[in-house]
Amino acid sequence: MDKGRFPKSNLENTKVQAAAAEAAKGGAVVKIVNYVLTKAIESRASDIFIEPVDDAIQVRFRVDGVLQRFENFSLSIHSGIMGRLKVISDLDISEHRFPQDGRFKMKFPGKEVDFRISTMPSSLGERVVLRILDKERVILDVDKLGFDERAVNLLKAAMHKPYGMVLTCGPTGCGKTTTLYAAMKHIDSMEKNITTVEDPIEYQLHGINQLAVDANIGLTFETALRSILRQDPDIILVGEIRDSQPAQMAVRSALTGHLVLSSLHTATSSGAIVRLMNMGVEPFLIASSCLVVSAQILVRILCPQCKQRYAVPDAIIQEMEKYGVQLAEFKVERYIYKTKGCSYCSQTGYHGRTAIVEVLPISPEIKKLIEGNCQEIQIRKQAQREGMVTLRQGGLDLVLNGVTSLEEILRCTVADKK
Numbered sequence: 001m002d003k004g005r006f007p008k009s010n011l012e013n014t015k016v017q018a019a020a021a022e023a024a025k026g027g028a029v030v031k032i033v034n035y036v037l038t039k040a041i042e043s044r045a046s047d048i049f050i051e052p053v054d055d056a057i058q059v060r061f062r063v064d065g066v067l068q069r070f071e072n073f074s075l076s077i078h079s080g081i082m083g084r085l086k087v088i089s090d091l092d093i094s095e096h097r098f099p100q101d102g103r104f105k106m107k108f109p110g111k112e113v114d115f116r117i118s119t120m121p122s123s124l125g126e127r128v129v130l131r132i133l134d135k136e137r138v139i140l141d142v143d144k145l146g147f148d149e150r151a152v153n154l155l156k157a158a159m160h161k162p163y164g165m166v167l168t169c170g171p172t173g174c175g176k177t178t179t180l181y182a183a184m185k186h187i188d189s190m191e192k193n194i195t196t197v198e199d200p201i202e203y204q205l206h207g208i209n210q211l212a213v214d215a216n217i218g219l220t221f222e223t224a225l226r227s228i229l230r231q232d233p234d235i236i237l238v239g240e241i242r243d244s245q246p247a248q249m250a251v252r253s254a255l256t257g258h259l260v261l262s263s264l265h266t267a268t269s270s271g272a273i274v275r276l277m278n279m280g281v282e283p284f285l286i287a288s289s290c291l292v293v294s295a296q297i298l299v300r301i302l303c304p305q306c307k308q309r310y311a312v313p314d315a316i317i318q319e320m321e322k323y324g325v326q327l328a329e330f331k332v333e334r335y336i337y338k339t340k341g342c343s344y345c346s347q348t349g350y351h352g353r354t355a356i357v358e359v360l361p362i363s364p365e366i367k368k369l370i371e372g373n374c375q376e377i378q379i380r381k382q383a384q385r386e387g388m389v390t391l392r393q394g395g396l397d398l399v400l401n402g403v404t405s406l407e408e409i410l411r412c413t414v415a416d417k418k
Helices: 010-025 025-040 075-088 151-161 178-186 221-229 242-257 269-278 283-289 314-321 328-333 365-371 376-385 391-400 406-410
Strands: 045-053 056-063 066-074 100-108 111-120 127-133 162-171 192-200 209-212 235-238 259-264 290-302 306-313 335-338 349-361
Touching: 025 045, 025 056, 025 066, 025 075, 025 100, 056 075, 066 075, 075 100, 075 111, 111 349, 151 162, 151 178, 151 290, 151 349, 162 178, 162 269, 162 283, 178 192, 178 235, 178 259, 178 290, 192 221, 221 235, 221 242, 235 242, 235 283, 242 259, 242 283, 242 365, 242 376, 259 269, 269 283, 269 290, 269 349, 269 376, 283 365, 290 391, 290 406, 335 406, 349 391, 365 376, 391 406
Parallel strands: 162 259, 162 290, 192 209, 192 235, 235 259
Antiparallel strands: 045 056, 045 127, 056 066, 100 111, 111 127, 290 349, 306 335
């Protein structure tokens, strides 16, 4: 018996499962669940949150990276909704005390959408979060990710190297995996043996070997990587480097003739270098293995139907000039755009998102700094001297081009240290 679990009698289990299954089959519950999923797809949501609050069930959608309230339902159908979602996800409908993870597919007009589900007990009852994986909204073309030309060229150049490591970093949900998939598809061919190890597999890619880790059977990133290396791979994608052992193995793989792609949860490209050092990877190994490190975020795009332009005060122009933003054309018009809100954007002022990226190529000078165990700020300053466009600077460029608002960039990026 697992620690912390309380045994149930077979009779009790049978009764609970029967009750939950019956509730899940209820016509009203099925219609409500289908209604929520359909509305989420229509709203372009990336996540659905279903959680009990006081005397109701609150449903929220994450649209363009921001949570929005969708609707409240009666608390009396909570068990039915949970049961329905567990049934279609092939989860244990009698288990309410421990988190569970699963996935399912549903057909909508003209397409099939994958959902990843995570349940978790709370003080008010079980809550569930669903990640929507809509293949039609995923762009697996490195030229169409929204990156600037310099970033795309640096990424392509690194992908054509015979060995080394390409890292991408950023917060959860910023598109790191999509970027890695797009980079991988850029060089995918019959002559390449490409294998991925992920937790979980986001999208099934044709012609690429994909392996999902499963800690319950001892299949961790470390053990999976050991097995993959025996399969004579040319390119290895490690979904995420989370701790020391996968980090060490990824670096060694990159040094022994493999092209390794992976991601890290750091806010900046230079921060990824420091993160690897903190994981115990020797600086000289990082300098020898890393080809390029990118950091990215997603920012909301101003609604094209209702965005308003306004004159910018001199103080803001001076602040932008500190970041080296080209203002020659901007100074003539002295206008940028802000939000208003309309029915098209659900009164948010934004519709859709685009990526901002900063790309740090590991040049000879930066290799010396890494080998000398330099601090992040020193690596970052050298990268800027070599032409790296930071997230804040890239964001301000989007503001000047009328793509997003100044408030959105200030919300999503931090000021560059001088």
